[in-house]
Amino acid sequence: MSQLKIFGLVIFTLFTMVACSGQDGSVELTDNQKNLVAERIAPHGQVVMAGQAVVSAVASAVRTGESIYASNCQACHNYGVAGAPKMGDVAAWADRLTRGIETVYANAINGIGAMPAKGTCMDCSDDEIIATIDYMLENSQ
Ligand code: HEC
Known part of the structure; x- marks a missing residue:
């Protein structure tokens, strides 16, 4: 500035x-x-x-799932804060996915339990949240 x-x-x-x-x-x-x-x-x-x-x-740099994860999600999802499924925890994510991926997307967008809506990235679009979840899932298989 x-x-x-x-x-x-x-x-x-x-x-x-x-x-x-x-x-x-x-x-x-x-x-x-x-x-x-x-x-x-x-x-x-x-x-x-x-x-x-x-x-x-x-x-105007394009935000990727990886960059959104780094700035908005890792504080909880790297460490399993408040029961958050950890990045890389294959079993925890497989368990979540039994409900169907659309439900997992929707829960993250709307919030669930201690998971805040959009994981606190309030200026993220739904598509950006979905891309971030895809990034998390790709690294938790
Ligand atoms: C303040 C801590 C916190 C932050 C920040 C956070 N999460 Fe979460 N997240 C949680 C917790 C806790 C849960 C487990 C909620 C439950 O099942 O009760 C969760 C669950 C989830 C789930 C699984 C939803 C389901 O259906 O089981 C996804 C996907 C998710 N978070 C994505 C994200 C994304 C993407 C971000 C960043 C944009 C993010 N979270 C940021 C705490 C957080």
């Missing part, structure tokens, strides 16, 4: 310079001076723009 501030500052500075340069000729720059200023500002503008591209690339 600090990059946004820097970017805002650059814009503000540019704007102020443009506004001042036109006023009653008092701060009129020669063409040469204007070019020098533009040259000095340009690289900074480019650096900021590159930084912003990185920020937005990170923000």
